[in-house]
Amino acid sequence: MRPIVLATSTITSFLALALGAAGCRDIAPEASAASVDEQAASAPDRGKPDPVVLDAAAMVRDGRRIFRFDTFGDEAFWTDVLRLNEPISRVSPRTALAVGLKVDVEALPKKVVSDLRAGRVNLDDPAVTLALLQADAVLGVKGVVEGGRLRSIGITCASCHSTVDDSLAPGIGRRLDGWPNQDLDVGAIVSLSPNLQALADVLSKGGTPVDVDTVKQVLASWGPGKYDAELNLDAKGLRPDGKASATVIPPAFGLAGVNLHTWTGWGSVPYWNAYVAATQLRGIGTFFDPRLNDAARFPVAAATGLGDVRPGPGKEDLITPKLGALHFYQLALKAPPAPEGSFDPALAARGKALFAGRAKCATCHVPPLFTEPGWAMHTAEELAIDDFQAKRSPDERYRTAPLKGLWTHTKRGFYHDGRFETLGAVVDHYDASGVGNGGTPLGLGASEKAALVEFLKSL
Ligand code: HEC
Ligand code: HEC
Numbered sequence: 001m002r003p004i005v006l007a008t009s010t011i012t013s014f015l016a017l018a019l020g021a022a023g024c025r026d027i028a029p030e031a032s033a034a035s036v037d038e039q040a041a042s043a044p045d046r047g048k049p050d051p052v053v054l055d056a057a058a059m060v061r062d063g064r065r066i067f068r069f070d071t072f073g074d075e076a077f078w079t080d081v082l083r084l085n086e087p088i089s090r091v092s093p094r095t096a097l098a099v100g101l102k103v104d105v106e107a108l109p110k111k112v113v114s115d116l117r118a119g120r121v122n123l124d125d126p127a128v129t130l131a132l133l134q135a136d137a138v139l140g141v142k143g144v145v146e147g148g149r150l151r152s153i154g155i156t157c158a159s160c161h162s163t164v165d166d167s168l169a170p171g172i173g174r175r176l177d178g179w180p181n182q183d184l185d186v187g188a189i190v191s192l193s194p195n196l197q198a199l200a201d202v203l204s205k206g207g208t209p210v211d212v213d214t215v216k217q218v219l220a221s222w223g224p225g226k227y228d229a230e231l232n233l234d235a236k237g238l239r240p241d242g243k244a245s246a247t248v249i250p251p252a253f254g255l256a257g258v259n260l261h262t263w264t265g266w267g268s269v270p271y272w273n274a275y276v277a278a279t280q281l282r283g284i285g286t287f288f289d290p291r292l293n294d295a296a297r298f299p300v301a302a303a304t305g306l307g308d309v310r311p312g313p314g315k316e317d318l319i320t321p322k323l324g325a326l327h328f329y330q331l332a333l334k335a336p337p338a339p340e341g342s343f344d345p346a347l348a349a350r351g352k353a354l355f356a357g358r359a360k361c362a363t364c365h366v367p368p369l370f371t372e373p374g375w376a377m378h379t380a381e382e383l384a385i386d387d388f389q390a391k392r393s394p395d396e397r398y399r400t401a402p403l404k405g406l407w408t409h410t411k412r413g414f415y416h417d418g419r420f421e422t423l424g425a426v427v428d429h430y431d432a433s434g435v436g437n438g439g440t441p442l443g444l445g446a447s448e449k450a451a452l453v454e455f456l457k458s459l
Helices: 008-027 034-042 051-069 093-098 110-117 126-134 186-190 197-204 212-222 269-280 299-304 320-332 345-356 423-433 446-458
Strands: 141-146 149-155 162-164 175-177
Touching: 051 175, 051 320, 093 126, 126 141, 186 212, 197 212, 197 299, 269 320, 345 446, 423 446
Parallel strands: none
Antiparallel strands: 141 149, 162 175
């Protein structure tokens, strides 16, 4: 593949210009490749920056900023309605880290970093939390501090879809955009709100009265690394068997080439980004999907007009103009390769052959996307699982999960609700159910199962 006909050094320098030094480090190609230089020698526009590449770099830069820092005006919900700024201003950094919030070491002043290293920062002092927020160092949380008070709080995509590399301490390190935050206990954080009645009121609009205790019970059922992005459509807080109806927070990397997004294939990346920004973060903007007007399936959505959200009279749309760059940025985030030494390469190679062959995995998980190009949707019956979550979505199916970067999210289980605790349990499920094999059990031996698991760890 040789899409760029310019000297690598030129590309590097104008990407650097477009992105700023920090951003450039993440996406600039390795400055080597003599063959690229040879192509450049014969290129008619040698020396001139390619406007398409420049635009792409600008989109990545804008998208990154939106992904990390843009609240879409959702302070109107998290501050004005839920009043979360009040309890958060009393939370110690130790507690904030314990509920899974992450701290970006690169946003901290040098002095604070050296104090943290030396153990000179009082992690039990809520004033430190305010200082971290003021430095824009808490991933996905935008706080405005005024006169020692937390005046407002807003949430961004980075809260759930990024983490840090723990390079300074657990929960404190360099940003890893797109990685799911497996530690973030969204339910625990939301339940700090002094106005949970507002959530109870919204959920009650579906026709069945919901009280604050029920809201608390539902929020407590989620646990770390999970969230329910459909609760305010259907008020299905718990499954009929009493288990949580939350889903595992998936990665927001490795999505280029994947057609449908979310566990149940709600739509494309820009579809879902508009959905989340308008109906979950409750930012100010537009979202349109008349499928949500179906009062039988989505009683709360239908009653609260989530199928046709507008910014409101006289208000600027803070979502729609950002969808392009936000989409572009997510497509630019590749799944990170599995670290050397984290899997056995020989065993993984055997697993690869089984994946494509006798175990029939690759019929659905088509490499290198590891989902089907096209409409990658399957019924619960085809997967030999229950249909609870599938039935909460428009197409009533599960999407073939893209498997790249599985190694980054092994803590909260696998499948949409994390029902399989280990990859071994996933393989056992396919082996026994014969999913993809016409229902005939695969009959894999123990060493074959181990090989498949090793291959999954290598993706
Ligand atoms: C409170 C946590 C949370 C926040 C904040 C959040 N997401 Fe998500 N995201 C989730 C969960 C949970 C899912 C899975 C939803 C489902 O399948 O029903 C998801 C799914 C996704 C997917 C689909 C991934 C795939 O495999 O197809 C994308 C893309 C995504 N989110 C992007 C975003 C963007 C962009 C934002 C900011 C506008 C955002 N998310 C904010 C929790 C969150
Ligand atoms: C009929 C299509 C189909 C076949 C065949 C299939 N899968 Fe899947 N796979 C899916 C779907 C759909 C999901 C998402 C399930 C959900 O959302 O709960 C999934 C999910 C997974 C997951 C969980 C991903 C995550 O992020 O939690 C793993 C791992 C996996 N499959 C591995 C395999 C292996 C290994 C095989 C072969 C033994 C296989 N699959 C065969 C469709 C298939």
